[in-house]
Amino acid sequence: MKKRFILKVFVYFLSLSFLLLMNEFPRIFAEAKQKAIPVAQMVSRGEVKFEVKENSWEKVETPFPIFEEMKIKTEKGGAVLALADRTRIEVDSDSLFCFDQRDQFNLLQGKINFKIQPDVSLRFKMGNLWISKSYVLQTSKSPSVVLTKEKESAGSILTHPKGSVTVRSIQGPLYVTNEEGAVLASLSSGESITFPSVIASPKSPTRLAQVKPESTEEPTEEKRFLGLSPWEWLAIGGYVATGTGLILAFGVGEEAEEVPICP
Numbered sequence: 001m002k003k004r005f006i007l008k009v010f011v012y013f014l015s016l017s018f019l020l021l022m023n024e025f026p027r028i029f030a031e032a033k034q035k036a037i038p039v040a041q042m043v044s045r046g047e048v049k050f051e052v053k054e055n056s057w058e059k060v061e062t063p064f065p066i067f068e069e070m071k072i073k074t075e076k077g078g079a080v081l082a083l084a085d086r087t088r089i090e091v092d093s094d095s096l097f098c099f100d101q102r103d104q105f106n107l108l109q110g111k112i113n114f115k116i117q118p119d120v121s122l123r124f125k126m127g128n129l130w131i132s133k134s135y136v137l138q139t140s141k142s143p144s145v146v147l148t149k150e151k152e153s154a155g156s157i158l159t160h161p162k163g164s165v166t167v168r169s170i171q172g173p174l175y176v177t178n179e180e181g182a183v184l185a186s187l188s189s190g191e192s193i194t195f196p197s198v199i200a201s202p203k204s205p206t207r208l209a210q211v212k213p214e215s216t217e218e219p220t221e222e223k224r225f226l227g228l229s230p231w232e233w234l235a236i237g238g239y240v241a242t243g244t245g246l247i248l249a250f251g252v253g254e255e256a257e258e259v260p261i262c263p
Helices: 002-036 204-222 230-258
Strands: 040-045 048-053 056-059 064-066 072-074 078-082 088-091 095-101 104-109 111-116 123-126 129-132 153-159 165-171 174-177 183-187 192-195
Touching: 040 048, 072 078, 095 111, 104 153, 123 153, 129 165, 165 174, 165 183, 183 192
Parallel strands: 104 123
Antiparallel strands: 040 064, 040 078, 048 056, 048 072, 072 095, 078 088, 088 111, 095 104, 111 153, 123 129, 129 174, 153 165, 165 192, 174 183
């Protein structure tokens, strides 16, 4: 009897697991199918490698398909990436990049020139910075907002050795935001801007947090007068006030004794 009960529980468990798996199978299959489709096709020249596994690199053969989360580095070479609808990304030498997602290009090192078509959604990430050809106000739900027709966008991004980043707009507007979504700069055609490493680096909040305690120590030193703290001056004042009160009390007592009772 006990064995039959255990067998029924096991059968129910397998049935439930199978139903849950069948329910998740379409989503898993869709994600696997999407990752199996290349994000871009790359034509390269010179020494260009891709990461097979961590810290293991192999030379690419041109043309080369690029998939999500695949790291590519151009040592003494260069590459041109062809995305959908005539969107192009030119990668200079000594660059390192990958696609975190199909619409997110992560430039870890180096320089790129890009050209994005109006109907292509693509963002560029460098540390704490995000560059996109349009900025959507997510909090705005007013029906009176008029959407302007987008045009082809072109620009360049350069990461400097010390961590600063230069963004240039060649054609069309470019918007630079941080990780929190706050707009740091809006560039028109022909404009450029360089962000220092303290803003561009993703570790900048930690650095600022480390500097903050040092700045809080300075005001405490400025409040010291003649080498004494406010509490020490307060104690001295208390002693002085107490002594003065005693002297006045004794003085008043002496004067009271000298005054004759009768004229």
